Each structure stands twice: as C-alpha cells, then as structure tokens.
Amino acid sequence: MQEFDYVIVGAGSAGSVLANRLSADGHHRVLLLEAGGSDRSFWVQVPIGYGKVYYDARVNWKYTTEPDPNRNGQRSYWPRGKVLGGSSSINAMVYVRGHPTDYAEWGAVAPGWDWQDVAPVFRRMEDWAGGADDLRGAGGPLPVYDVGRDVHPLTRTYLEAAGQAGFPTNPDYNGADMEGATLYQITTKGGRRASTARCYLRPAMKRANLKVQTHAHVTRVLFQGRRAVGVEYVHKGLTRQARTRGEVILSGGAINSPQLLQLSGIGPAAVLQHHGITVLHEAPHVGRNLSDHLGADALYRARVPSLNQDLRPALGKLLAGMRYVLTRKGPLSLSLNQGGGFVRVMEGATRPDLQLYFSPVSYTRAPVGTRPLMNPDPFPGFLLGFNPCKPTSTGYLQICSPDPMVPPEMHTNYLDTEYDRAVMLAGFRLIRKIAQTPALAAVIEDEIMPGWHVESDEDLADSIREKSWTVFHQCGTCRMGSDPSQSVVDARLRVHGIAGLRVADASVFPTIPSGNTNAPAIMVGERASDLILEDTRT
Template sequence: MAESFDFIVIGAGSAGCVLADRLSEDGRHSVLVLEAGGHDRRFWIKTPIGYGRIFFDGRVNWKYQAEPDRGLGDRRAYWPRGRVVGGSSSINALVYCRGLPHDFDDWRDEGNPGWGWADVEPVFAGFEGRIDRAGRVRTPGPLAVADVGDEVHPLKRHFLDAARELGLPETDDFNGASPEGVGVYAITRRRGLRCSAADAFLRPALRRPGVRLETQALATRIVLAGGRAEGVDYQQGGEVRRAQARIAVILSAGAIASPQLLQLSGIGPGALLQEHGIAVQVDRPAVGGHLQDHLAVTYRYRATQPTLNDELHSWWGKLGAGLRYVLTRRGTLSLSVNQCGGFVRAGPDSRAPDLQLYFNPVTYTTAPEGTRPLMNPDPFPGFILSYQPCRPTSRGRIDIASPDPRRPPQIRPNSLSTSKDFADVVAGGRFMQALVRTAAIRDLVAAPLTPTIETMDDEAILADFRARCGTVFHPVGTCRMGPDPASAVVDAALRVHGVEGLRVVDASVFPSITSGNTNAPTIMVAHKAAELIRRDARC
C-alpha cells in the first residue's frame, strides 16, 4: 500500500531543501522528499573550489545538452544541473547574489502581488547568516553568506583600480542597500566548507521525526484524480512505488525537470502530449515555455603578475594549497573561482545596471575539451574578464522528447533571437573595450589569449559573442508565475492553474530572469512559498 504524507516534495535541490525545513518546523506536518540523485557527502562538493571537479561528473550532475541553437551558430550548449542532495546548490560556484530590486518589482508588475522588492527583501534577510571578513557571524540565518573580501587574490586591486578609472561605483555588499557597482562576491561558505541548501535547511529538517528523504528516487508521474494531485509515482531500486499526499504535491525539480514531469503527468501542450501517447489532463501550452537564461563571453589574458595559475599549476603548489586547506580551511581551495565582478551600466543611457561582470585570477585554456580543471590551470600567469547582459529578452522552450521519464527533455534555448539582445551584447562589448583600455588593466596584460576585444566593431562584437558565448547556468521561467493560465503555469501563490493540491516551487516559476546569479532568489522563492502553503494548510 502507498504510504501517505501531508506534503510530498519532488526534488531535494535549493527549493526542496527549504520546503522540507519550513513545512515541518512546527511539528504538525509530515514531509516526504524525493531526490533522483544520491548523497552529497563528497570531498569535492564540500570543498569550494571543487566546483571544477564536479562540473562534468555524471554521478552528481545531469549533464544535459541543449538542442542546436540557431542564435549561437547551431552550437549545442552543455547545461549542468545538480543530480544530488542539495541540487545545483551542491555543484555551483557558490556566488550569492539576491538580484536587483527592480527585478522583483517587475515580477509584481506582471500581475503577481506580493512579489515586489518590498515584499521579498525581508524574506532574504530572514534566512541569510551573514559572516563578516573576520569570520564573525553578524546575522543568525541558516544559510551562511560569507564576505571573503580579504581572502581573494591580490590581483583584485587591478580590477578595482580599472573600475575607478571608469568612474564606476564600488560596493562592499552586492546584497545590501546599494548593490550597484563592483567589488568581491559573497559566497555560501561556512568554516571553509560549501554551505549548500542541504547543509543549511535539509539536515536540520531530517532531525525531525516527520521528515523523510528518499534518494535515488526518480519521480515518474504526478497522480491526478478529479482535477487534484493525490500523489506521486517514483522509481527506486528497480521498483515502481507510490506515495500519497494528504495536502499537496510540491514540484521542486528545477527549471528543466519540473516542466518535464508536468508534461509526463498530462499537464502541458495538448498536441505534444498526444504525440507521445500521454493522456491530456490539463491542456496548458505554457508548461515548458518562457525559458530564459544568461549568456556570457569570456576574454582571457596572459598576466604580467602572478595569478592562481602560478600557485596551482605545479605539484608542490597544489600540495601546499591542499595542506593549508586541510589544516586551516583557508586559502585558495576555500574560495570560489568567481572572485570579483559587479553590476554596472553599459552606458550613460542605461536606466539600471544591465551588465554583470566577472574577474577571475585563473585561466585553463590548455585544458582538454569537456573538463574544467581549476586545480590544473595554465602553466603561465593568466586572468579572465567576462560579461553577461542581465535581462535577456529571448525565450526558449523545454519539452519532453519521450514518455520515458529517464530520457532527458529537449532544451531549445532560442538564444539571441531579439533585437534588444543584440543591442545589449554590443553595448556590453563596448563597455569591455573601455575596461581593458584602462591603465590598470593594460599594466596587467602581457598578451590576449583569445580574439582581442579592443579592435572589434559592433558587427565583430556580436559575431564573436555568437561564436564563443556560453550559458552561465541560470535557466528559469519554464513554469512561470502569472495570473493568466494561457501564458502562465502557476498563480501568485504558486498553485498550478487548473489543478488542486499541486504547486511548483523552484526557479521555473520566475516570471522574468533576475539580473544575477539565480540560487539566492530560488531559495527566497521557496521560503515565501512555504509561508503561503502553511497559511493555506491552516485554513
């Protein structure tokens, strides 16, 4: 017989871990969490710089491939996603950015009351455990957000000096009152170790008797009856099992897997479902649509001064860094590779910051294809400059390729398909030209390692971006929030339009992409959703 729980959460990722914690904290409700991947107790997950070692590791990573993308010259992009407890918060580069206030005001203005900046800012503040540069805990939230401004590579001064030459603002806190400007990114780290959503939220929840985590449990179908979600079928250990939900099924499998599971369950574009022999429960064309992502291009340079390459290329350098980390939990291995950057305006006509920058003191241009060997960088000093337009307007789709839940869905990004995105790329390229022409960057450059941006005209900037840009792994929007079932999948309370007892809570519900890294706003969405769900459960 199927076991029953008050809530079934599909996915132990950034959102699912939060839901397990918040929905069980009063002791009144039981929660089952289904995770398709395995445990996260791995050295390279816990070690911050280990991000590079798990980037292509199929044991913890879905390793999706997008379809050929016309806007990128028919290239197929690699889309890593966490297949492990903690989800992508266990395999990401640890950068913590809330986003910019107007991002959330835009959500509210698209017909989603309660999601403006004034509504969500207190939610962020409530779960952030701020740690200052001296290692002191400044706020008591469960998610460790560490200021590492005194620990990053000394090369940062060249980037900050270049920003000053351009008259750019500086900020000590991208998650504070004034996020615009350049500085050092905060990271989700506690005592030298990654602080994933599993560390911050799920493990405390699992100490409660009403919470159960099932790993290697692939959800295959949401069970619907009479217009209501009643449970979940899942595969585990070669068997098909069923769990029943007394109050609600909550889908938190992420922007790729959440629309896939809805479609496999009969909720999606009717013609597509019929093509694959799936009975249509709710004809909802918006499921899988509205896919958004950030694209970035990177410029690599040989440096005139030592960088992380010098520290980590030799075996003795690796040994020294490893010993320091094991003994003190400090040093290079305790940091993200994404160290400096910021949110800036591409030009004087920009009404808000529209570019996100990255400055990394490492290069790995000699690495074999399909690797990201942060512990094996180039044998010469080098650094990276990169930019991404913050708010792309191109929209893609994710749809099932088969009724088999083990087969990956089709990812069609439809990148660079609007004139505004063209203009944003060119404006970003012009900004980068100004940045690399500053005295501070010129003094740091021994030679460019890729096509140099300095001499490109507008057409060449766009052509180079098309040829070399890549996703920075921020897919959102495929179960978007909105009031109209014709264009949205969930309402402002994250209830699936047309189905009772079913919600989606993860990055797929973003009405529009936030300006920066998406992990922090995903965790915020889950906290706010948990309060909405608990409020309804009390009614």
C-alpha cells in the same frame, strides 16, 4: 505505501528549504524525494571543487541543449545538480538577491512578490558576515561570506581598474544600492560550501516526521480527477508510489519540473498527444519562457603571477590542499569569480544592465561533449567577463519521449532579439575599456582570446556567437502569474486548473533576476513554505 501531508519532488535549492520549514512544527508528515544521492562528496563540500563536479554524473544531470541557430548551430552544456542540495551543491556560490525592480516585475503579474514582500524573506534567511541591519540579515540558516580579506591581489587590481573606468567599488551590492564594482559574496561557512542541503536539510533530517529518500526518480504525478494525490517514482529498479493527503510540490528546477508536468499530462496538448500522453490539463506555457543569462569573456595573459601558478603545478596543488585541510583557507575555500559588479552600459539605462566577472585564474573552455579537467592555463592569466542582466530572448523545452528517463529537448534561442545582440556587443567593448585602464594594462601582456585583432562590430559579434557561454541561470519555465492564459502557476504557486499541486523553484520566476539565481530560488522555497502553511491553517 505510506501517506504524507506533503510530498516534495527535488531536494534542491528550494526543495530542501521546504522540507525544513514544512516539517518544523512536527505536525506534518513530509516526504522529500531526490533523484540524486548524498552531498557528502569531498569535491561538493570544497568551494572550488565545483570545477571537479562539472561533468560528474554522480551529482549532475549533465544536460545538453539542442543546436542553437543564433550561435552557429552550437549546443550548450547545462550542468544541473542531481544531489541533495541540487544546484546549490555544485554552483559557484555567488550570492545575489537581485534588483528591487526585478521583483516589481514579479509583483505586477503575481501579487505578493514585490520587493517589499520578498525583502524580509531574504533578510530572515541570511546569516550575513557583515552583520544585521535594516537591509541585511544575521542569524538565518544561510551563511553569506564576505571574501574581502581572502581575494587574490589581481582582484584588487581589477577593482582599481573598474574605478578608473568610472565604476567605484560597492562594498555591499546586496545592500541599499546594487550598482558598482564589487567583491562577490559567497555562500560558505568555515571554508565549506553552504548548500541548502547543509544549511536547511541536514538539521531537519533529525526529525521523525521528515523522510528523505535519495535515488528516487519521480516519473509522474498521480491524480484523482483533477487533484494531485501522490507521485510515482523509481527506486532501486522498482516502481513505487507515495501518496499525500495534502499537496504535491514540485521543486525539480527549471528543467525537471516542467518535464514532470508534461509527463503527467499537464502542458501543451499537441506535444503531449504526439507522445501518446493523455492530456489532463492543457497548459501551453509549461516549458515556455525559458530564460538564461548568456555570458562572454576575454582571456588575458598576465605579466604578474595569477592563481594559475598556485593551482596548476603539482606542488602548488599540494600546498593549496594542505592549507585548506589545515586552515580551511586559501584558494580552495573561494569561488573562481572573486570580483565583478553591476553596471550600466546601454544609453538611457536607469538600473544595472550588465553583470561583470573577474577571475584571477584562467582556463580554456572546452567544446561541448568533451570532458575537460578545467585545469588552469600553464601561464599567468585571468578572465574578465560579463553577461546582460535582463536578456529578452527566451527559449523553450518539451519532452521528446514519454520515457521519463529521457531528457527533454531544450531550445536555448539565445541572442534572438536586437537588444540582446546590442548589449552583448556593448558589454564586450566595456570589458575591453576596463582592460585598457592603467591599472590592468600594466599587468596585461596580451589578450589571448578573442585577441586584440578582433575589433570591428562584425568580428566581435561573430566571436560572441561562437564563444559565448551559459552562466547556468535557467529559469522561468513554469512562470507564475494571475492570468492562466499567460502562466503556469498562480501567485500562491498553485498549478492553474489543478488542485493539490504546486511548483516552487526557479521555474516559477516570471522574469529572470538581474544576478545569480540561487539566492532567489532559495527565497522562493522560503516564501512557498509561508504560503503553504498559511493555506493549511485556513
């Protein structure tokens, strides 16, 4: 058994960053434990390959939630990365910093996390294809690609339609102003996915003071009194321990980090005692404040070719594959959601409250529990979708067994507030408005799902309950804050009431950001490394 200065649990979006930054000076011995395996899979590296790994247990935790009464008792499927790079290795790669007011909310409960604190961190981590300026960064470890020259012609039609609906095109939603229709920036380089495994971890793996252990499922944190001194994990069927003279840092994500805390005796006392786990520290908010973006979309049959004609036929797949292999260009080098934007839809809104998505390819979403190939539809079509930026409904998760190999219960609680139901309805009416502009109406043959006949508020609300879907942005389950009675970690990400233990991943978000959550999760990894090294020096 070896002893390390830092033991990091989870090689995901934040954990890979921490492994790089904490080992950079060569003075600290760092162990990184990852339950999954290598990210070297072809379909992990190919940007559009996330459709292939969507149900792949080799790289994916494949979580399924409990039935949600607000959605007619339906379960949600939540893919989460179980691989080097975590969910940054299997996500849609859209890069969104968030709105400055998101971080004003964070800073209000956790000093040091306001926009002026995190904006320089975003800037230093970026290698933005548009070049550095006062707001954007270049030369950082994380490539951010501008897809402008590569998008499908239908995506340009969408931008024209959004303009006709009153939303002009924003050339950089991560710049001075978030609002407007846009082409999404993605984390790729040279036509390959730029996960944190590729950008942060692999360069650091050459260092002698960093050890990375894959297929290591951490089962509990070890303590001496109320101080974390290591972890226990299972590797190749054997139970092992890793000890630290410094800190244990949980970076398992919004599901795994609170689960591991509860398994280790930190969480709601009644839940732990029910499963025979000794309560080390009662922390009722571990697993609470579960936030996510809930989306909905409309499927349109098009009068003109879409990416369906390139990606469904065998010959089209062959040609797209050859183009990608030879040039690293073409549809395989991009995300499915090429366009979108951030707009205001609710009366009196002072900031974007709705995120839009446009995909020039369509596919029918399969029920939870099935294994779709995510094959494009056999007709030309596209998807126009949305999600509220700041949903107010929150769920919770908790262990349902003392066995660490059993997934926790995940209760989504979507659509639980009047605001969330109202903004979803307003969002659907908005995408209908965009679809009926001259630009898109000229290329639409029919609305297949839900169909033009679904028109009344009641019918649309029924459709939303039945057809809405997660946008895979789970966060908030170990939220940070200065008040221990309302949070799990403090502003320096230290678990309240416990020494030598921090959490650094999307679970610490006090509130959900306005856009995709991967960039903020990477930022948390960067900011956490600053805080840890500052505390080490003092």
